[in-house]
Amino acid sequence: MSATLIKGSEISKQIKEELKLEITELKKKYNVIPGLATILVGEDEASKVYVGAKEKACKELGIYSERINLPGDTKEGDLLALIERLNKDDRIHGILVQLPLPRHINKTNVLYAIDPKKDVDGFHPVNIGKLMLGEPDFLPCTPHGIQELLIRSGIETDGAEVVVVGRSNIVGKPIANMLLQKKKGANATVTICHTGTKDLASHTKRADILIVAAGRPKAITADMVKDGVVVIDVGVNRLETGLVGDVDFDGVKEKAKAITPVPGGVGPMTIVMLMKNTVQSAKMHAGIV
Ligand code: GUN
DSSP states (O other): OOOEEOOHHHHHHHHHHHHHHHHHHHHHHHOOOOEEEEEEESOOHHHHHHHHHHHHHHHHHTOEEEEEEEOTTOOHHHHHHHHHHHHHOTTOOEEEEOSSOOTTSOHHHHHHHSOGGGOTTOOSHHHHHHHHTTOOSSOOHHHHHHHHHHHHTTOOOTTOEEEEEOOOTTTHHHHHHHHHSSSTTOOOEEEEEOTTOSOHHHHHTTOSEEEEOOSSTTSBOGGGSOTTOEEEEOOOEEETTEEEOSBOHHHHTTTOSEEOOSSSSSHHHHHHHHHHHHHHHHHHHTTOO
């Protein structure tokens, strides 16, 4: 078997078109323009690329965007004061502080300072708590993108054995929580594997849907999956040979029913879900939802 490709690059375009229509209508009917502020502290090259892509997506969709670049030696207090200003700014419905932050800044203090109603990353503890309770305002962007990929590719999650490799706060823990909710596009039996897992392959071989966010190239090889598995590769590893995921794509695609490529799989979905959250926030602030 050679797998069908789950093309996030195409599915994300479709969602962008839906969002464009929604944004045009918001402006026409309610005079509301969604606004996103992105904050980048320091000179991390990958972060610059990510923030640039987010800004570009805003422009493309008609979302007002404010990009704030701060020097790497910015004091934590100054960053917190900026967030406080943006919390009060009516043009801004979403505030995103790009991670990682320089070491002298306490990430927790910064993420807690963002108004949960403007936390379009879904990283604030209030939003993480609401997600666990199944009543989210904002779903974190990468897990939300993964769920949309599954739904829009017609992959049944109801009763499926889902195995998540990786327990990060950004991907592993939230996607596991989302897929175990008793909801459409969820209701799965979920296992989370991590660096403390004893026999990783014994778990991954059981998966109907395998979600890999391990942060390591070739963490999953063909001998670790069953025939007909659906594989979502969240990895982004920059090697000399180019960008690769966490899954040995060439080997695993021969056994999988469907698989996301890297690049062009989960990555483009993350950005579009950020746009979706910003639109949703603008609607919430205007009392439209
Ligand atoms: N760094 C890597 N991924 C993300 C993300 O989704 N949001 C933010 N704010 N920073 C990141």
